[in-house]
Amino acid sequence: MADTHHHARPDGTADPTAHCDLLVRDARLLVIDGDTEVPGGWIALRDGRVTAYGPAGSEPAGAARTLSAAGRLVTPGLINTHHHMYQNLTRAYAPAVNGTLFTWLTTLYPLWAALDEEAVHLATYVGIAELLLGGCTTSMDHHYVHPGPRLIDAQIRTAQEVGFRFHATRGSMTRSTEDGGLPPRSVTQTAEEVLADSERLVQTYHDPAPGALTRVALAPCSPFSVTRELMTATAELAERLDVRLHTHLAEDPDEDAYCLETYGCRPVEYFESVGWMTDRTWVAHCIHPTEEERARLAAAGVGVAHCPSSNMLIAGGTAAVREMRGLGMPVGIGCDGSASTDHASLWLETRGALLLGRYRGGPSAMTARDALDIATRGSARCLGRADELGQLRPGACGDLVVWDTPEVALAGALTDPVEAWLRCAPSRAWTTVVGGRVLVDGGELQLPALEEKLAEHTRVARRMQGLV
Template sequence: MTTLLVKNASLLVTMDDQRREIVDGGFFARNGILEQVGPTHQLPPTADHVLDLSGCIVFPGLINTHHHFYQTLTRAVPAAQDANLFNWLKTLYPIWARLTPEDIFISTQTALAELALSGCTTASDHLYLFPNGCRLDDEIAAAREVGLRLHASRGSMSLGESQGGLPPDRVVDREEHILADSQRLIEQYHDPNPGSMLQIVLAPCSPFSVSGELMRQSAALARAYGVHLHTHLAETQDEEVFCEEHFGLRPVAYMESLGWMGRDVWFAHAVYASPAEVQKFALTGCGVAHCPTSNMRLASGIAPVTAYLKAGVHVGLGVDGSASNDGSHMLAEARQAMLLQRLAASLSGASLSATDAPPLLTARQALELATRGGAAVLGRPDLGSLQAGKCADFAAIRLERLAYAGGLHDPVAALVFCAPQQVDYLAVGGRLIVADAQLLTVDVPRLIERHNAAARRLVSPEQAG
């Protein structure tokens, strides 16, 4: 057995059921599971490993519910900088068609390194195209080296342009192969147990890139094995038009017709949901991965997050693909979520001084989206807060830094209101991944070098060669 004592944190933000914020707090963990959380003087005096976090604010590891790791290779591509979603995709599909297994490995480590340094301990990724021998296994192998928890979504595209879909035919796959590979991945890798480091998710890409039959069969396969389902939905008005023209239904109704409703389902974006559809999510237990930066970057719109929360819908945060963000910083995403919902409130037409004015999303609510919210969306009751029985996943940031100067009247709010910072410490299951602001598991300078070489080859093969 291995024990860990974290002590003397200036402030411990538990996000537990009582939302305790403990001055001079800490916790005691055994084999990566929390046993005691409270003031330092109430904890055991020693352990196998002792970490003194004096001067730090400590909070639960952040949970990223939607990403496309491979897109770190195509950040800020000139031709895609000012396009909406459909045109952005059409510009990048031919570039992504050149991806290799090594590209998947390198980009996964780059995205996870960024996430770790931003306070993230669990990430869900959506890999939906597999050219040139790429496999989800490449991502899984890369993630194991970094040390973050991974929900690896076996995405898919089967509906090419020749069949009325959006992606070019060369990046789509046969549905029989998609289903067979999905079953292989579940049987080989999926760990449903508490404390799991790896879970498999089935994730056909979107209504405009897969057939309804693949959606149905993916749902049946997922439920036979007890794994979760994920897809993009209602991200743009273009998608709404596409679904109504092709299926005679709005996107949410189309998903319902395919059996894609339930607590085992979460949707990325869900920007265009009517009040009735918000209630449908709440009644069926569907979750939402809110991606505010991506929605702003692609001019997609503002998701009705306040309405979701009021209705009781589980909402987590996603940094989304790093070609539509163009970064992987979870604290930045929490800040963006808070600010965007405040903008939405001001645009609602209601007077913000009225007694029935729409509420402003608070810093603590935004942080909760990134912790408890993400855990609920992914179906991980073992994550999302610092309380006995849950995993010892935590992040810590030193408070005495320039960005927080003058803002320590409320350190929790400062995490979200002030400029996003990198963490000083990060642990997954009690194992340190970041210490003294340095990533311990990956050679970052070497990774950057490899990643930039791969990006140059991918985007400008004539120059790289």
């Protein structure tokens, strides 16, 4: 990767004359990517990029700021490939928690019809704060409920305020119950409104430059909430604007039945017929494709956001991750909606991927390093940013995490820091760095407005849930 800020020798160690903005040193183990680890390592950042790394004793001089990892594990930042942040306003909502996917959605749609810019701003702020504590340095968000205008704008402004790396996706629903869909009319829009706003958002906010903090993708919600015409038009618009595509696919057996009845084919065949079978696409869940359908998705380069906790809580099955990775598919981690998963810890999702992988395929089917690779390099592939995210080679974005696991939980874990990171629990971020900027320091969020935002969030959540 070419970059003007490289100050590393060919072996990755520092040019001793080079200065850096941030030096993180004294790691027990520094994970650069799935191929390179440095015991006792350090890493240097400058202008938001990795400049060099190496073993203890070879650190560069003159760092503007030095942080000691104090013997902790240091990894690339985790990347969230599927989320619905607005749902933290209806988290663990009692009337919905024990339903199927469809009953859960139909219970909550009327509450979400009360969303406005203030509510979305607060949900996004709280969602990003929670993600940072769980070691996430980049997240997309799939916002598909639009009872009012400019809700994606509110999200993007919030992420920019925090300094978080954010891939907004312009979600949409156009097929209401009146048109044979699942959502009520109050949370749907016309295709014309969706397409016009999609283009406006891309033109206003999407930054295609290397190292961008803000990008925009297009994301009709699901086969049961948008029309065939909108799916086709959105794929054509994404091609013209050169942005990525995202949707839910093959999530639930009810979706199979709906597509057969409505479109006369299974979800993956429908997905292909509307022009989405392309390497600019990544999909959420992908639990129920056949073996042959998985092979077709893999051949097209379609990525998958694996959402372990949501899958287990809704009990609709879980993705065949080992098989997908074996086919070369990009597979990343997603925490999914804050009202289905009820948390936004990418560490917990990565641990869930480890457990589910072994549960499905046996003890050799998934290792902690496999799960970490899914949450970093796999997720970066889903977002189209494998060249600069999900790894810490010189030139990559300076997004990293120093992990903290309670000392009592690590007692006796002496031989493998990566396995201990996921097996010995719970872990959380001690330091989270996004683009060279420290957003979690000593386990504390560096967000001075957080207390005020949490109070406002509670007020809005109580109103939405009818508790005032």
